[in-house]
Amino acid sequence: MTEAIDNRYMALAVRLARHGLYSTPPNPRVGCVLVRDGQIVGEGWHKKTGGPHAEIMALVEAGERARGADVYLTLEPCSHHGRTPPCSQALVEAGVARVVVAQRDPNPQVDGRGIGDLEKAGIVVETGLMAEVAEAINPGFNKRMRSGLPFVRSKLATSLDGRTAMASGESQWITGEAARRDVQRWRAQSCAVLSGSGTVIADDPSLNQRLEGEERQPLRVIVDSGLRVPIDAKCLNLDGPRLLVTTADKIPLAGAYQDRGIEVLGLAARPDGKVDLRQLMLELAKRQINEVMVEAGPLLNGALLAARLVDELLVYQASHVMGNEGRGMFAIPGLVKMNQRIQLERKDLRMVGADLRLLFAVSNRDDRG
Numbered sequence: 001m002t003e004a005i006d007n008r009y010m011a012l013a014v015r016l017a018r019h020g021l022y023s024t025p026p027n028p029r030v031g032c033v034l035v036r037d038g039q040i041v042g043e044g045w046h047k048k049t050g051g052p053h054a055e056i057m058a059l060v061e062a063g064e065r066a067r068g069a070d071v072y073l074t075l076e077p078c079s080h081h082g083r084t085p086p087c088s089q090a091l092v093e094a095g096v097a098r099v100v101v102a103q104r105d106p107n108p109q110v111d112g113r114g115i116g117d118l119e120k121a122g123i124v125v126e127t128g129l130m131a132e133v134a135e136a137i138n139p140g141f142n143k144r145m146r147s148g149l150p151f152v153r154s155k156l157a158t159s160l161d162g163r164t165a166m167a168s169g170e171s172q173w174i175t176g177e178a179a180r181r182d183v184q185r186w187r188a189q190s191c192a193v194l195s196g197s198g199t200v201i202a203d204d205p206s207l208n209q210r211l212e213g214e215e216r217q218p219l220r221v222i223v224d225s226g227l228r229v230p231i232d233a234k235c236l237n238l239d240g241p242r243l244l245v246t247t248a249d250k251i252p253l254a255g256a257y258q259d260r261g262i263e264v265l266g267l268a269a270r271p272d273g274k275v276d277l278r279q280l281m282l283e284l285a286k287r288q289i290n291e292v293m294v295e296a297g298p299l300l301n302g303a304l305l306a307a308r309l310v311d312e313l314l315v316y317q318a319s320h321v322m323g324n325e326g327r328g329m330f331a332i333p334g335l336v337k338m339n340q341r342i343q344l345e346r347k348d349l350r351m352v353g354a355d356l357r358l359l360f361a362v363s364n365r366d367d368r369g
């Protein structure tokens with residue numbers, strides 16, 4: 001196969017993997033293409049946990065035509081008995097000739113073993129083709145497997161002058177309808193949506209995903225150290241999983257929420273009595289939360305950014321000025337010198353309706369002097 005042909009089929013496998021953008025989490029999104037004699041004989045993608053893996057779907061479609069085929073896979077095949085038998089074994093049994101893998105699986109249960117199984121059976125394995133593109137399909141799964149923390153994306157709607165609410169606390173709506181529809185897609189691909197007591201008290205947001213045809217509801221997580229959030233807040237009462245996070249000492253006072261079927265989690269408090277956000281992220285990762293979308297005000301956003309827990313900023317900038325009495329984006333006390341700035345790298349910029357959408361990667365390297 002020439003490089004151009006390999007690229008073409010791997011690009012197709014990536015597109016297949018993306019079909020699982022909303023449904024596959026907490027599992028990784030994976031795509032697979034089987035090619036024999038220049039013809040595609042099988043295609044597959046992993047739809048959801050417990051369902052067939054991409055390789056199996058493609059092998060079933062190919063049937064006998066899988067023998068001697070080239071396989072294009074966005075992620076290394078699994079080698080362990082999970083909810084389904086190992087895919088590496090299925091590929092060996094089907095008699096495929098060559099497997100091109102974009103990304104090695106960072107899951108410690110796999111991590112090269114799937115590739116090893118194929119090589120032991122005499123199958124030619126090539127890795128790394130379009131690895132960066134494949135990695136980008138699963139930022140949360142990759143980060144969780146490598147670090148035990150979820151991938152955190154903070155979304156903010158701002159005026160041109162970076163204001164997120166008026167001094168009165170009013171903030172609805174800063175951006176237009178198209179931007180708000182776009183937000184639904186990011187929510188739907190997340191495993192959790194995180195907000196703070198300040199936002200829930202000020203805005204009573206729903207924080208659920210309302211994308212047509214998508215059933216999976218992300219976990220709604222509210223941090224509320226003082227149990228100040230009203231018991232009838234929409235985000236605590238709409239269908240879907242909900243988690244109210246407070247400090248451990250407040251658990252005896254949380255009965256009214258628990259009586260409504262709301263799970264209340266008590267975590268260690270920081271010296272100022274607020275929830276320890278790193279502990280929260282570790283706990284979310286243990287619950288198989290890959291991507292967290294933060295939809296909060298400047299206090300929680302600032303605390304998360306200062307704690308180096310944010311990976312990406314998704315900013316919708318509207319064409320108006322709210323003035324300097326409005327509230328900012330990140331409350332980070334003590335940032336006074338230029339070398340204390342938090343560095344960002346712009347990844348994308350586009351118009352969504354009348355608003356500008358900016359996507360930044362956050363540098364979590366600490367170069368403060």
Ligand SMILES: NC(=O)c1ccc[n+]([C@@H]2O[C@H](COP(=O)([O-])OP(=O)(O)OC[C@H]3O[C@@H](n4cnc5c(N)ncnc54)[C@H](OP(=O)(O)O)[C@@H]3O)[C@@H](O)[C@H]2O)c1
Nearest residue numbers: 157164165169171196198199225275296297298299300303
């Ligand atoms: N434009 C936008 O994109 C946007 C989005 C959301 C909200 N808003 C606006 O933002 C305003 C609310 O902002 P806010 O900053 O007051 O509220 P917030 O960031 O949503 O929530 C802050 C609260 O979270 C709780 N919290 C728990 N642990 C924390 C920790 N470790 N660090 C920081 N906070 C912690 C604290 O209250 P406890 O003491 O109760 O724990 C804190 O007061 C509203 O006016 C809303 O309209 C704007």
